[in-house]
Amino acid sequence: MRLSGWGRFPVVDTDVSRPRDTLGMTEALSREGTIAHGMGRGYGDCALGTEHTLITQHLNHVISFDDTTGVLVAEAGMTLADVIKCFLPRGWFPAVTPGTKYVTLGGMIAADVHGKNHHRDGSMAACVLWIDVLTPDGHVHRCSPEHEQELFNFTLGGMGLTGVILRASIRLQRVESGWIDQTTVPAANFRDAMAVFERSADHTYSVAWIDCLSRGASLGRSLVMLGEHAPVSALGPAEHADRYAMTVRKKKSVPVDFPRFALNKWSVTAFNTLYYHLGSRQPAQRLVPWDSYFYPLDAILGWNKIYGRKGFVQFQCVLPLAESERGINALLDAISNAGAGSFLAVLKRMGQGRNDGIAFPMEGYTLALDFPATPSNLKLVARLNQLTADHGGRIYLAKDAVMQASQFHNMDARSERLRAFRAQRDLHNRVASIQSRRLEL
Amino acid sequence: MSKNSVLILGGASDIGMATAHRFAESGHPIQLAARNVSRLEAAKTDLSVRHNVAVELLELDVLDDAQCDGFVASLETLPETVVCVIGFMGDQSESETNAPAARTVMRSNYEGPACLMAHFANAFVARGNGSLVGVSSVAGERGRASNYVYGSAKAGFTAFLSGLRNRVTKQNVHVVTVLPGFVNTRMTEGMDLPAKLLAQPSDVGNAIFNAVEKQKNVVYTLPIWRLVMFVITHIPEFIFKKTSL
Ligand SMILES: Cc1cc2nc3c(=O)[nH]c(=O)nc-3n(C[C@H](O)[C@H](O)[C@H](O)COP(=O)(O)OP(=O)(O)OC[C@H]3O[C@@H](n4cnc5c(N)ncnc54)[C@H](O)[C@@H]3O)c2cc1C
Ligand SMILES: NC(=O)c1ccc[n+]([C@@H]2O[C@H](COP(=O)([O-])OP(=O)(O)OC[C@H]3O[C@@H](n4cnc5c(N)ncnc54)[C@H](OP(=O)(O)O)[C@@H]3O)[C@@H](O)[C@H]2O)c1
DSSP states (O other), rough: EEOOOOOOSSSEOEEEEEEOSSHHHHHTTSTTTEEEEESSSSSSSSSSSSSEEETTTTTOOEEEEEETTEEEEEEEEEHHHHHHHHHHHGGEEEESOOOOOOBHHHHHHHTTOTTTTTTOOOOGGGGGEEEEEEESOOOOEESSSSHHHHHHHHTTTTTTTTOEEEEEEEEEEESSSEEEEEEEEEEEEEEHHHHHEEEETSSSSEEEEEEETGGGGGGTEEEEEEEEOGGGGGOHHHHHHTTTOOOOOOOOOOSOOOOGGGSHHHHHHHHHHHHHHHHHHSOEEEEHHHHHHGGGGGGEEEEEGGGGGOOOEEEEEEEEOOOOOHHHHHHHHHHHHHHHSSSOOOOOOOOOOOSSSSSOOOOOOEEEEEEEEOOOHHHHHHHHHHHHHHTTEOOTTTOOOSHHHHHHHHHHHHHHHHHHHHTTTTTTTTTTTTHHHTOOO | OOOEEEEEEEHHHHHHHHHHHHHTTTTOOOOEETTGGGHHHHHHHHHHHHOOOOEEEOOTTTTTTHHHHHHHHHHHHHHEEEEEEEOOOOOOOHHHHOHHHHHHHHIIIIIHHHHHHHHHHHHHHHTTTTTEEEOOGGGGGOTTTTTTTHHHHHHHHHHHHHHHHHHHGGGTTTEEEEEEEEOOSSSHHHHHHHHOGOOOOHHHHHHHHHHTTOOEEEEEESTHHHHHHHHHSSSOOOHHTTTOO
16 A cells, blocks of 8 residues: 655555554564554654554554543553543643644654653653553563663654554643643744743743744744643633633645645745734733644644645754754754745754653754755755754654665764664564665664 | 433444444443454443443344344343444355355344344333434445345345334334445455545444434435435436446
């Protein structure tokens, strides 16, 4: 079957199976060249098997939930959307969430996702109590920070390359409502945005949208969005009536592939200018539902089609704090010069990373942007990868579709560690994605 | 606050499970009846933890006459709504030449489900209320070479439901006939079906829930299938017999 990640680039031919139980999983994983696939929200080729792709869709049962501690035990194919639907009305919200709810627990763990609260609460690893990992030899390993610690560390952020996560126990956080108290702060350029982040360190959530085409003194102008879970006492009557903001808002969907020209330099410029002015005229502070605060793009089903049939790639890096200003300016310069305006540019301050495995986050700034997958943009992304390396940064594997093995190996220690771990456990050919083959892991 | 229970016959199927989730989401306790029901323990826990409702598992083989006829009496609580999802497509080419195989298809789609629905209808009439939902198929609207053994049994089931509705409607018992087109389930796994005509199990679950709430009589999933079948049933026989649909 033809399969791709969220960016619809690359598209590959792979056998597909959708096992319904552990036995089926074991059989499926015994095939060479297999990788797990959740909701396919990874952008590139991380969830595409070299021979065979194991889709975890049917592995989605809740096993237990403790209403006093917020500890959920569930199968790895359960989606975050389902977690929220079931447990937010009982006063629990994910402790860490990416920018879409259409991901599986397994995908979140395998990518060790980070959310808008990374600077305070860390990545997914911080809320995982234990996981069951199935390896190709048919063993199921229950691992945690205390038990089979090595496998645990390599699985968190290991992009499915250690085996298939079958079950996980994760901790949710208590919330009083489903509303977010959002404050929007306009920033005239990147230095300004950094200053806003640095003085907002005690806000629970923070993220910025960047206008990538602004140049000169306004290079990196942005809107920084800060957020807190609103306590019940902060809700007005309208919010009170819908305390957990579970009212479903109508979704729009993108029915067909947009032609390529819909997304050129001019439309992106227009979008950004509009967004900037809209944003800065809005009341700086207001209550918004969790769904529009955390998952604005989920309101447009199939938005990945706006880039047209040939798909798109995402670039996401993190730069160490000391290099962030110089590095991000260099990246924005390169993008601005290429005129390859990106529809989505997101900036975020990250907190300390876990230094024990192969995780992506590190203390500093992370920048993420989309580009239509044209030959010139693929070159641009390669250039941005190089700039990242030059400034001591890392590339986020959940987004990557183009990095070269040599580039990755020279960039940081994750590659060597993961490769050694896989060699030692004889996983090299058995658990393999197009990405792991490309990066020679 | 506590709602009445919903019984799914064929609870192990994807459509049955999606229907169970839809009703449980609205707070209905769930009863799941299936063969080898112990394999549904994980699904039972999932349903009850997700939706905070009670879930009961019941053993049922619709080809076992004694079990079928004693089933209603064996229930501790008579459900408010019964949804019958039981069906078996079989292998058409085998059904053409092998009478026992064909008989199993006929009995699994018509005789068994219809007799069970009759038992529930009588119990609901005696109680004075209830809803019965039968999942049949568009395959029963017109026999086609590619699946007429299955289709004819579904046709029988559709006609049975229509007659049953006509009989019990005055006694405050409501009967819904569900006619799915293509649904993305275990039954159709691996088949290459057109996306625009392919429903997800949750679409069928939602449609069943709405049909019970709004007391609809005949529902097609997806709705486009009403149009598709209108066309198919109106093709003159002298043309139809030469087609391969
Ligand atoms: C709109 C959008 C916004 C996003 N925002 C963020 C963000 O803010 N922060 C962030 O960190 N990420 C973000 N992401 C990326 C996304 O969170 C990750 O790619 C995540 O891994 C996707 O989960 P999935 O279930 O779709 O997994 P897939 O895309 O199917 O797979 C991703 C990886 O996980 C592995 N995997 C999946 N399931 C299992 C399993 N059961 N066992 C072992 N390995 C498994 C796959 O092999 C693959 O390597 C965003 C993505 C989108 C589309
Ligand atoms: N999928 C489609 O495209 C489609 C289209 C139109 C109509 N339908 C109808 O929708 C219903 C559900 O089908 P599905 O697609 O979800 O496929 P399915 O998984 O094959 O469901 C059929 C269910 O019927 C059960 N069953 C079969 N014989 C039985 C018996 N003797 N006793 C008890 N249970 C029995 C099966 O139980 P086991 O698990 O024990 O086998 C199974 O759970 C069926 O009636 C089918 O005909 C499906």
